[in-house]
Amino acid sequence: MQAALIHSYKQKELELTSVPIPDINSNDVLVKIIAASINPLDLRTMAGGLKMLLHYDMPLILGNDFAGEVVAVGSKVTQFKVGDEVFGRPRKDRIGTFAEYIAVNTEDIALKPKNLTFQEAAAIPLVGLTSYQALHDLMDLKPGKKVLIQAGSGGVGSIAIQIAKQLGAFVATTTSSKNVEFVKSLGADQIIDYHKENFANVLTDYDAVFDTLGDKNLEQSFKIVKPSGKIVSVSGLPDAKFGKSYGLPYWKQFLLKVATRNLSKLEKETQVQYNFLFMKPSGKQLSLLTEWIEKDQVRPIIDRVFDLNDINDALNYSRSGHAKGKIIININ
Template identity: 40%
Template sequence: MKAAQIQKYSKNIEAQIVDIAIPSIKDNEVLVKVKVAAINPLEILNITGSVKLIQDYGMPLVLGNELTGIVEKVGNHVYGFKVGDPIYTRLPIEKIGAFAQYVAVDAKSIWHLPKNLDFVTGAGAPLTGLTAYQGLIEELEAKKGQTVFIPGGSGSFGQMAVPIAKAMGLKVIVSGSPSAKERTLNAGADQYIDYTKENYWEILDEVDFVIDTLGADEFERELSIIKPGGRLLSLRTAPNKQFAIDKGLPKWKQIIFGLVGSKFDKKAKKKGIQYRFIFVRADGKQLEKITKIIEENNIVPAIDPTNFTIEDINEALNLVASGHTKGKVVIKF
């Protein structure tokens, strides 16, 4: 089968197309024939080795974290899935490989494709959906009636996070580009701040939570609008000691992440705020809950219109690296 892999970590954003064997499955796994795989900024981090302290991969590595496909074979201990079922998944962090014609995946990491999505739009849903779900429920422990602000939330993450947050009964505020205003309000946002006209830190005050999609440069501005006792959750800034403890990482990694995140922890603590970092994991049971939200709210992720196949993998990777996408970039098999 064709697959896109790297032979080593590298600053060059490129992968090689190779022919490798179709994987065999264990009793707890299913073999999935991949229909569409999504390309995320996480792929760039995997290529460059930027997240190897969180997850260090053996080489060569087949890339790709998120896909839709059809179940081709079912392991002896797998229930709830049969050959022919359309599924979607964020692959387990320790065993990625979506950029291939077939993938063996733990059945606990997959769920049935939402009825309102096809293989293309479905590929844009699991990773951001799980990030939003785990962020709101596990990291922020958000409760009905509280307020969450998502700076830069007009992209693919916001598309999933806004309706999930609304389904939980939260007040949702988003900042982003003027072109995404209508779409984001239609998705359920209560307030939209056009960053070309207004500064969110001059408008907002005393919010319960911020989910940061922009990174370290925004940290102090984001802190300034959170009420004491609130939390700042980042998808971008830096892992900290709490993240390492929650992930069950070894002591030496807890020390390293403690050092890396200490300046952010200190700044947050000074204001009576907790700083959290998230690296989303696979979870089929959570995908089941997300599927209900997707279907009930008819959430359809925006997909970049550029047509890519596995042969165009490097063009697709570089489009994602450029940041100039018009929705989730996908490759079709």
């Protein structure tokens, strides 16, 4: 099968090459991938920037989510059959969706929403799960709570706004002038043009911030959240608490503790809780998202579609940092 892979970290471009179709384990299905999506995680993985959290053997096929059709099932699989249309985010040690086939554990997939094309479905898994886990699992957003979602026009932000609205929250978001109407159409209640205003000077008394930007934006978030409120970041530094829950060795937890002492200080000063989120695969949560999608309450946002042969152009577009929604790769 055709696959896009790297032989070592810091390789500039993905190499398109022919590799064997993967074997399946008893709890796996083999999926013929029809579409995949680009995530900034692909760029970070290529650059070797996540070696502290993820260790990969080379060569490594990249790609973290997909939609496609089941073409074979493992001996213990009962909930999926050949011909099922599915979508998913494979677990971190079994990525590789920039390829014609993937062997994936059935816990990591769900039936594709019936009202979506494969391209649309591939836009959902990683960003949909990330947003659900931040807004529902960690923040426990309830009707009337106020949340700031950073970068509302991005792959994560554009689905997070819609999920936060489903949970009944009041949603503020940051974006640039060209995307104001777009984020409004997704349900944002208050919009801050980040080129003109600093959110930290405009918003107060928020219950939560979903930080997708990190650095200064993350630090400034502490200014706008109420005591006992929460900040969930997917772009800031992982802290020692995360390191422990992720099962990192003690020395790595210690390094994270040192690296995030500024955030710990801010937590103490403001009584706001900081959580780093590293999203997890979950077929069950994809099925929950499907209920909203099939009722047209949440929709995928696609910016551009590239063919697998042009995957390096797609990665370069993602690198620009200005995608509006998701970048899709047509595979089969």
